[in-house]
Amino acid sequence: MRHQWLDDAVFYEVYPQSFRDSNADGIGDFAGIVDRLDHIRDLGCNAIWINPCFDSSFYDAGYDVRDYYLAAPRYGTNEDLRRLFDEAHARGIRVLLDLVPGHTAVDNPWFALSGRDERNECTDRYIWRPMTQSPNLNSPYDSIRGFLGGIAERPDAAAVNCFSTQACLNYGFGTVTEDWQFAADSPQAEAGRLLLQDIMDFWLGLGCDGFRVDMAASLVKEDTEDHYWTSLLWRRIREHLDAAFPDAVLVSEWGNPSQALHAGFDMDFLLHFGPSHYLDLFRERPYFSAAAAADGSATVRAFVDAYESMLADTDGEGYICIPSGNHDMIRMRDTLSPDEMKLAFAFLMTMPGCPFVYYGDEIGMRYVHGLRSKEGGYERTGSRTPMQWDASPNAGFSSGRRQDLYLPVDAADDAPTVAAQRGVAGSLLETVRELIALRHDHPALHAGGAIRFLYAEDHAYPLVYERTSRVADADAPAERIVVAINPSPTAASCPLADAPGAPLTSIGDAASWSDGVLTVPAGSATVFLA
Numbered sequence: 001m002r003h004q005w006l007d008d009a010v011f012y013e014v015y016p017q018s019f020r021d022s023n024a025d026g027i028g029d030f031a032g033i034v035d036r037l038d039h040i041r042d043l044g045c046n047a048i049w050i051n052p053c054f055d056s057s058f059y060d061a062g063y064d065v066r067d068y069y070l071a072a073p074r075y076g077t078n079e080d081l082r083r084l085f086d087e088a089h090a091r092g093i094r095v096l097l098d099l100v101p102g103h104t105a106v107d108n109p110w111f112a113l114s115g116r117d118e119r120n121e122c123t124d125r126y127i128w129r130p131m132t133q134s135p136n137l138n139s140p141y142d143s144i145r146g147f148l149g150g151i152a153e154r155p156d157a158a159a160v161n162c163f164s165t166q167a168c169l170n171y172g173f174g175t176v177t178e179d180w181q182f183a184a185d186s187p188q189a190e191a192g193r194l195l196l197q198d199i200m201d202f203w204l205g206l207g208c209d210g211f212r213v214d215m216a217a218s219l220v221k222e223d224t225e226d227h228y229w230t231s232l233l234w235r236r237i238r239e240h241l242d243a244a245f246p247d248a249v250l251v252s253e254w255g256n257p258s259q260a261l262h263a264g265f266d267m268d269f270l271l272h273f274g275p276s277h278y279l280d281l282f283r284e285r286p287y288f289s290a291a292a293a294a295d296g297s298a299t300v301r302a303f304v305d306a307y308e309s310m311l312a313d314t315d316g317e318g319y320i321c322i323p324s325g326n327h328d329m330i331r332m333r334d335t336l337s338p339d340e341m342k343l344a345f346a347f348l349m350t351m352p353g354c355p356f357v358y359y360g361d362e363i364g365m366r367y368v369h370g371l372r373s374k375e376g377g378y379e380r381t382g383s384r385t386p387m388q389w390d391a392s393p394n395a396g397f398s399s400g401r402r403q404d405l406y407l408p409v410d411a412a413d414d415a416p417t418v419a420a421q422r423g424v425a426g427s428l429l430e431t432v433r434e435l436i437a438l439r440h441d442h443p444a445l446h447a448g449g450a451i452r453f454l455y456a457e458d459h460a461y462p463l464v465y466e467r468t469s470r471v472a473d474a475d476a477p478a479e480r481i482v483v484a485i486n487p488s489p490t491a492a493s494c495p496l497a498d499a500p501g502a503p504l505t506s507i508g509d510a511a512s513w514s515d516g517v518l519t520v521p522a523g524s525a526t527v528f529l530a
Contacts, residue, residue, distance in 0.1 A: 003249055003266060005046075005094070006319060007446045010349075010436050011356040012045035015327050016053050016075055017061070017406045018386045019359055021397055026404035028386075028397070030076040034087045036389075039418065043362060043429075044436030047094040047354075049212045049251070051327060053081065057105040059165040060376035061327075061384075062098075063214060064105035068199045078206065085207035094209040096251060101196050102218045103166040106148070106158075111167050115152025124188040125195075127168045127221065128156035129180055143221040144168065156180075161218065163376060171233060174223035184220045184229035192219075193233055197240050200248070204241075210249030216265070217254045231263035238264030251321065257310045261318035267354055269321045272329050276310070277303040278322070281344070282332045288344045289336055290523060293461060293488035301458040308453070311352075319447050322348055323356035331358075331367040331383045338364045338416075339523060342431045342507050343487050346525035349435040350467060350483045354447050360387055362432045363416040374407055385410060390419035431507065438505060438527065443469035444479040454482070454496060455518075461492035462511075462520040480530035484511045486520035493519045501530035 020032030033050070040048060052062030055070040062072065071081045088095050104111060113122035129147055137147040137157055147157035148164060159168040172189030173181040182188040200211060220229040234250075241248045251267040254260035255274025261267075270276040272283070281287055285297040292298035310320060324345070325332050332341060341364055348355045368382040377384055385407045389396030395409045395417060402408075409415070421429035439445045444467040455464040462484050469479040482500035486492045496518040503510045508524030520526065 003247065006249065006266060006354060007448045008440060009047045009094070009354045009447065010045045010439065011047045011049055011096075011321075011354055012040045012043065013323070013326055013356055013358045014040075014048050014050045015359055015384055016050055018384055018397070020387060020389070021400060021406075024398060024400035025074075026398055026400045027074050027406045029074065030071070030080040030084045034084055036387075037087055037091055037093060041091045041093060043357070043433055044440060045357060046092055047096065047209075048088065049096045049356070050098060052098040052100055052214075054100075057107055057165060058375050059105065060163055061374075063100050063376075064103070064163070064166050065100055066105045066108045068104075069202055082206050085209075089207070094249070095207075096210045096212050096249060097203055097208050098214060099200065099211040100214040101169065102215045103161040103168050106151070106165050106167050108167075111158070115154055115158070117153040117155075124182065125170055125192070127159035127170050127181075128154065129159065129178070131155050131157050133178075133180075141222055143218065143223070159221075161215070168221070169219075171219040171221075172229070173221045174229040177222075181221075184223075184233075189220070193236065197237055200237070200241070201244060204245045204248050209247065210251070210266075212251045212253065213265075214253050216252035216260065216263075217256070227259055227263070231259065234263040234265065257318070257320045258313040261314040265318060267319045267321045269323060269326075269356070270307075271323075271326075275306055277306050281322075281347070282325070283330065283335050286335050287463070288340050288347070288485075288487045290340060290487055290489045296459055299459045300456055300463055304453050304456040311451070319353040321353050321356055322351055323358060324348060324361040325358040325383070326356070327358070327384055328380055329383060330379075331365060332361055333364045334367040338428045340487060341428055343485055343523070343525050345428075345432050345435050346483070346507055346527070347463075347485055349432075349439045350445050350465075350481070350527060352447060352449060352451050352467070355439075357432070358383075362429050363388065363418055363421055364428045365416060366410055366412070368408070368410050371407065381407065388415055388417045390417050434505065442479060442481060442504075442529075444481040455494040457494075460494075461488040462486035462494060462518070464494060464496065464518060464520075482528040482530065483525070484518060484520045484528070485525040486511075486522060489522050491519060491521050493517050499530075500528035502528060504529045 017028045019028040020036045022031035054065045055067035056062045110122045114126045139146045144159045149157035171192045172184035250265045252260040252265040254268045255271040257268040270278040280303050285292045287298045287300045368385050371381045374381050386397035386409050421427035450468045452466045464484045467481045504527045506526040509521040511520040511526040
């Protein structure tokens, strides 16, 4: 593994506009993040991922960049961001920035130059299709959402990703079928990769520790099924970083570790898309829901099969990350109760790879229904509301006027807060803190430890797996931990030939083993040390 610190890394995702407002303008900022770094450190997280914070049009909450070399003024300056890096490092926290390489905002100055009729340095920086071929702006390509016409001097239409405000940058086509398409190994496509490397070098030089890469598989259009050309692009970037910034970490939004880790990424997320069955865990007929267990709709077997397959494909090449959620998903609390979330976190903090905690999930923040879309959030908006710190106005997020807040704070009388749970035994916050501490304390639970599923049957409980530490010395004993989780409303038993050891910790009543049978109480999780 390239970066040893990742083996013990626990990440915290910060949505900057909603985390902490330091200047009462209603929008979170860099200084606000610095103000709350101690919370992240005390939770046990030693790395953070900050959602996009470059200068942006904010049609899509920062995923539409106007200037890759400038911090968004709503959050502060480049110097403020550098200070955030320094303050985080002083607390032993690494910082990843969110990099959006596939497209820019349509009001990015590069795009304006690219749209001019005379050739210039940006002419081929984006993907343009001649309007003379067809006035139809629909896309026949799976990798292009559509085309924008009538917006430039040049008689062409620009390809877009996702929203119509996001013009595709040019990394070429894996399969060229039209004379306006550049091949993935063309000089024009190569210029796109070199520009991307320059952006990364700039921020790494200012002190960031790496990047979470948005839509990492989407760069080369009409690529092969296994993303051959996009993978080659990222491997070349990885080679560059290994030479220039060998400590830099790359985490991909790819959703397919079997491809992403072979492409040179250190980690890939399991997400709400892709082959992983991630949604089976916490959101769609979730395995960790007692109600879904009771009606027989929940299962973990499909997830385990997919996970084992991905591990076999990627062993030793990088890590698979399982997040509690992110800014694109309905919050976990919408489908799980706080007690069920404790079991979900027991799973997250005892699985291989690096866990990611979405801000507010550690206190069980709710998805807020009925909100108007904000900055392209649509149904995701309810997962992006301000962090709830305490019982002061605006839940401690901001001292500004309520009507000026980026989004409304959860107005429920029982809205969870950090202050209400801090130091309270059995609270979700303290349970998450204890589970993270357990993970740090035991090498078998680190990212690189091996896993073996001992009982994971279709529509059945409990879930039981073994973690063992990897040891450099063949004569040194490996640490062995067994985890048993039963979210169902009744006790569950399974055959287990060997005794799991002594309980290290439990949520609810501890499981017990006798005569080759493990019995796990209802709504409980037990971690054994063999």
